[in-house]
Amino acid sequence: MAGKPMRGAPFGRERRGTCRMDRDDIADEGPGLTRRDFVAAGGAAVAWSLLGKAGGAAAASMPAPGASAGPAPNPVSFGDIPVTLREGTNVSIALSPDGKTIAMDLQGILWLMPAEGGEARQLTGYLDDIARPDWSPDGGMIAFQSYRDGNFHIWTINSDGSGLLQRTSGLFDCREPRYAPDGRRILFASDCGGNYGIYVLDLRSGDVTVVVDTPHEDSEPVFSPDGRRVAFVSGGQLIVLDEQGAQTVVAQGAVNAPAWTPDGRGLVYRVASGTPRDMRSSRLYRSGVPITGEDEDVFPFPVSWLSADEIFYTADGRIKRRHLAGGDAAPVPFTARVTVAHAGDYPRRRRDFDSEAPRPVKGISFPVLSPDGGKIAFTALGQLWCLDVGTARPRQLTDDSYAKTYPAWSPDGKWLAYSCDRGGKLDIWLRDLASGEERQLSRSPSAMKQSSWSPDSTRIACASQDGYLYVLDVASGAMTRLLHQTVWSGRASWSKAGDVIALAAVQPYSSRYREGVNAILTCELSNGETAYHLPGPGLSLDVRNVNGPIWSPDGTAMAFTMKGTLWSMPVDPRGRPTGAPRPLNDETTDSISWSGDGGKILYLSNGSLRLLTMADGSIETLPLSFTWALAKPSGLQVVHAGRMWDGRAEEMRSDVDILIEGNRIAAVEPHRPDRGDAAWIDAGRRTVMPGLIDMHTHREMGNQFGDREPRIFLAFGVTATRGLSDNPYLAIENRESVDAGRRVGPRHFATGDALDGSRVFWDGMRPISDDGQLERELSKAEALEYDLLKCYVRLPLRLQRRVVAFGHSIGIPVTSHYLFPAVAFGADGHEHMGGTSRFGFSRTGSSLGRIYQDVLAIASGCKGFRTPTLFGLEGMLGDWPGLLDDPRLSVLFPAWEQAPLRKAAAAGPSKPVPMVAHQVEGVMSLMREGVKIVTGTDYPIVAPALSMHLNLRAMVRYGMRPVDALRSATSVSGDVLGQGIGAIEAGKLADIIVVDGDPLRVIDDAARVEQVMVNGFLHDVEGLIAPFRGKDAGAATETPQHATAGPAAQGPLRLASKSRHWWHDERWVEEVRRSCCLPT
Structure with a gap:
């Protein structure tokens, strides 16, 4: 028309x-x-x-x-293996x-x-x-x-x-x-x-x-063939525009790829049907009439x-x-x-899981400088610490098992605010620095984090886990919602007058592709008006966490990191730039904070605390003598297993003893009751198997779960996780806390921010603008001893090749969303079954979830790994009737995570999902070609640990043998990691689980975990749950959708700028959060 x-x-x-x-x-x-x-x-x-x-x-x-x-x-070509x-x-x-x-x-x-x-x-x-x-x-x-x-x-x-x-x-x-x-x-x-x-x-x-x-x-x-019309796709419509500007809608829906007929009288185009996680067909149409059948993958x-x-x-x-x-x-x-290169063709660095000698603490998370410049608060090894500047040994301020993060000094120096789940979920707590007394300030149904004090010490800005910005009244605890929903934005900073708040937020280039730049978002408290500002043409702030912007105490400048280094930019009282930014250093910079007089800036650089003096630009490394040591049990433990699966064999062994010396398996032998002074673990009526390994997580992006999260993983049998992009210091803190026995949780193989191009979306992606910045990020990876490197969606291939070469030079693997030509550079593997791509389509999986001979040949030629991360599986919860009453879910999962799971389970028995079936068919084809398939979930986009079992169930449901599915989550993942886990064999680390049933026959039994051992330390499920019994994680099933929460009266929701900033729309935010890693 x-x-x-x-x-x-x-x-x-x-x-x-x-x-x-x-x-x-x-x-x-x-x-x-x-x-x-x-x-x-x-x-x-x-x-x-x-x-x-x-x-x-x-x-x-x-x-x-x-x-x-x-x-x-x-x-130009790379690699020497012909395909x-x-x-x-x-x-x-x-x-x-x-x-x-x-x-x-x-x-x-x-x-x-x-x-x-x-x-x-x-x-x-x-x-x-x-x-x-x-x-x-x-x-x-x-x-x-x-x-x-x-x-x-x-x-x-x-x-x-x-x-x-x-x-x-x-x-x-x-x-x-x-x-x-x-x-x-x-x-x-x-x-x-x-x-x-x-x-x-x-x-x-x-x-x-x-x-x-x-x-x-x-x-x-x-x-058109005569050049007088243009056909194009717009807003779910195929439109023809003529010379006079009139438009005709030719087709509607998921339509694309128009092509004129030779006579110019019609159009042929492609139409897809289904949902993003369950595409059902992809067909060609000519003027509304199908050309191809439903069985073709067009x-x-x-x-x-x-x-x-x-x-x-x-x-x-x-x-x-x-x-x-x-x-x-x-x-x-x-x-x-x-041509491709052979994956893994380099000497691998191995983590030291044996020496008990002291090691320097590198996981210094979110350090903040006190107003007088004399103290630094930070979290490390699971606790809150305070370091007097000039001394080397920090003082431990807390001593419990709960999560603690995001410390913030009050401007008067009397209080520390931080996030802690001591009350059941992450809330804002205050510590009186004179008396040591603590009190819970916020009581929100959502997790609260990223505290920032107002200049007069009467209010605290903080963020909820679902992306809203709140202001807390310190005296009363009243909480008012200030800012609309954003996608994992940064910590807020206050103007000198306390009337404007600034933070880092993503600003997309378009809604067609979600990526954009990290910009400075300002919000006026009086009316909720928001505005975005960039430091210069094409310039993006770094990660949106605690890297700024932070307002100088006198209100005339903002500091932030950009291109991996520290910068300052003059601003007016409303946060609008008044001049160009200037660099303050030339080294990697993270976690920045000002002193109260604006004379100094504290930051982290490659694991060191660095202090910049603004007056002369001098920088000093602050002394820090802070170590941790590996925790491992002593003596002999014997696990008597009625049935034992070693992670590799086709069948179980019966009535065996697993001998564990310290943290390693010494032998697997037929059962003998006469083992001397050994400590016995009786699983004579149960099945013992290797702990599960989740090979694709972003655990520090999901830190809103607090201490519940590592317990959930263990309670469902996940004894190791691999991080794919996270705040580096928080990831290392998690790794060190578990290895040191300071935190109950799975062992973690950590990386830092994924390396991305000039445009980014997620907070944990580092925008790389030039070669120099990339080299600085790689030096950080070496200094902090990353376990792997990840290249993300928009990192150019030239730079990806450099990342692969560097990673291998220090003995760690490199992965990405792309198969080729990454494997020609020597990349070790790739993630997802057709993950997010800068092209808008995937070259490793079609929109229907199918893969073809090119993918099979390339993947088998390089002998790398692939992490499928199957999505759209929540409907299978309807096949798990007892789950909702399982305390691992009903107690450990916070209310906001339980609600969608309960809704999915209430729908009843699940129906087949053809797209997932196609993906599992592709996974099995890859396995037959010798590709190493490892299981991962992409948590926190999906539920922790539970999604591991949904992945295993989906693989078996659509044709894979249970033993092959379980191998992908145990021995194959362990072999890919190369760190001595994933199998019950002599010399392997003692990461094992005890389950009720026979998972090799019934895959569901892999979730019936009763006991779990990590590094030789045994936990039972009830012990993992106990710290949160009676603490309902803000059990109100609502998230803060209104202006206030807690004891304050309801107030108006301020969204005056929402129509202009369309990416603040809650529906868009939710959609893009859930849309990661879908083929097109």
Whole structure:
């Protein structure tokens, strides 16, 4: 139907400059020095420009001489193990105008092959990271999008492989190029306007013009054959725009990949059905009529036309040729050859689980400088500590098993506020520093953390676990909700007058892709008005935790970390920048705090406490003599097992003794009652097996569970976890606390912030802006002795290759969401069954959850590992009738986590989920090819520990043998870690569980845990639960959805700016939190 013109000029009457080349802001703001102001004021060079404006060519196959030449030599390859690919997972193609040649994107490389099939010839290299090829009308050139420089941009290459040229550049993403019929222009989608709009690039002049920019996210444009109309996708609709600006809605729903019919009278497009976690079909349609069947796995890319009734498209891992008149599609065979490297081909560093010699404490979490500059409060080894500056030995302030985090000094120096779950869940507690007396201040139904005192010491700003900002009255405990929901924002900081609060928050570039920059968010207490500010064009703050912004005590500046180092920026009383930021050091910087007079800043650098004097810029390392030692039992323990599974064998052994000397298994022998002075553990009527290993967690991102979380893991039999991105110091603190016997919990294999590109989403992702910053982050990894490194979604391949090389040089593995070309660099494995990708689609899993021969061949060729992290399993709780009454859930799980689990269980017995079934089929195919499958959950996106058992149950439900599922969670994971766990064998660490039943026959029995041993220390389930019996974790099932909680009267909810900052919408926040790691 016809409709009103789109916002912006109709494409037939374009205005040059509509897409501003000097624009580098990503959202309109109020008064103040925004990114746009920096450019207008001459504070930075043009940040988004089109290359090639100096000259042009008469045809698309003649590149503009001003365009940027590509890298040489090209193509570049890595690895020495040959792999032949005959299928492609989410492979895309474009047919040349003469119908003779196919351009193919297979695993991020551009290939050419004969249209009838055959050997593919490589045109681009492993670092070019290309997608969505499109031919020029004369067949002389191919356009594509490339992520080579750390943003998506339009590139072209001649069809003979010469003349690689970058056509766009800058801070914004430019995607999905399609040639105009005249060959002189390229349509593309870009987020340069604050959301995705459609633009056209003139190849002769280099000018860019806006074609359409609706309030929605506009993408995948394509000219009609006569060049007089444009079809594109916008807001769940396929729309055709004509020269007069009128629009026609062609299709609605999950529609994408439009392609015009040769006569221009219709469109072919792809439609997906189902939910993100349960996609049911992916089909091609022509003007509302399906072309392909429900059983085909059609990939999300435009078709190519060979004739008026014959198309080429990709589905089921293949290139297909189909006559629209009817009949089956014919596959077009191809072979493409790549190379990979052997995973694990380097000396591995092993953690020392034997020596009891003292070791320096490196897990110094959230240190804060006292107002007088003379003391430092921090958490370490599970307790709260205070260090007098100038002395080396800290004083222990607390001594109990509960969680403690985020200490904060009152400005008058009389109190320490911190988060603790002594009362049942994380609340704000106050400690009187003179008397040592403590009291619980907040009593919210949600976990509360990140305390920050007002300048007059009468109020405390803090955040709830679900993303709201609150203000507590210190005298009464009254709590008022101040700020709308955000995604894991940072600790608040107060203005000098106490009327504005600033914190770090994510500011997305668009709603189509969730990533953005970490910006300074200010909120005025009087009216709730919010505004975002950036330190400069294209600049992002580092992680959003305790790295700033923090207001100087005199209110004239903010300090924060950026590019991994410490910076200061002048601001006005409302927090608006008044000048450019300046660097204060050139070393890794975390956890910053000012002294009360503003003269000093404390921070952590590679594990050392550093103190900066603002007056002269001098920096000193503060002395700290603080050690811990490995805790392990002494003497001989014997576990008598009625049945024992060692983590590897096909069957159980019966009536055996497991002999444990200290923290290691000494032997496994037939049962003998005469073992002398051994301490006996009787499991004669039970099954003993290795403890489970969760290989994909973000435990420090889920620290709102407090001390409940490690107990939940143990109570469900998880004795080890691997972290995939977390606050590094908190992760190391957790690791040291458990190893030292100061915290009851699973042993932890830790990393720091995942290494990401210039755009980020999660708090635990570190935006890397240049090579120097990356080197600093890698030095931190070595200094803090990370157990692994993780590269995240937008880290460019060139930098990922450097991370792999460095990680292996210090003996630790490297993983990411990407399989190829990461494994050509030597990466050890990859995460998820088609996880979050910068492309909007995965090359390791289709939207229906299927994988194909390319993934199998590459993964088996490198001999790496894969962590499936199956999602959408909560419905299976309906098959677990006793769970809701199990005290491991009813006592240990906080109310906000119980509520969705109870809702899922109430739905009754679960129905099959085809997408999960396809994923499990893919997992089993990988196993058959020799790929090491390890089980992980992605906690805290899903429930802790419980999700491990749902993963195991799902694998068995959809075809895997229980023994293979359990191996993935025990011995295979242990072998991948290489740290002596995961099996009951002589020499292994004593991490074992005692369960009621036979898990090799009934996988559900793996959850019937009665006792658990970690490092030789035995715990029973009741002992794990006991500290929280009678403490209901704020058992009100509501989370704070209103303005106040606790004893204060209800007040108004202030969301005056919400319509402008759409990413504060609770529905969007919840959706993106739950949407991690879904294929497209």
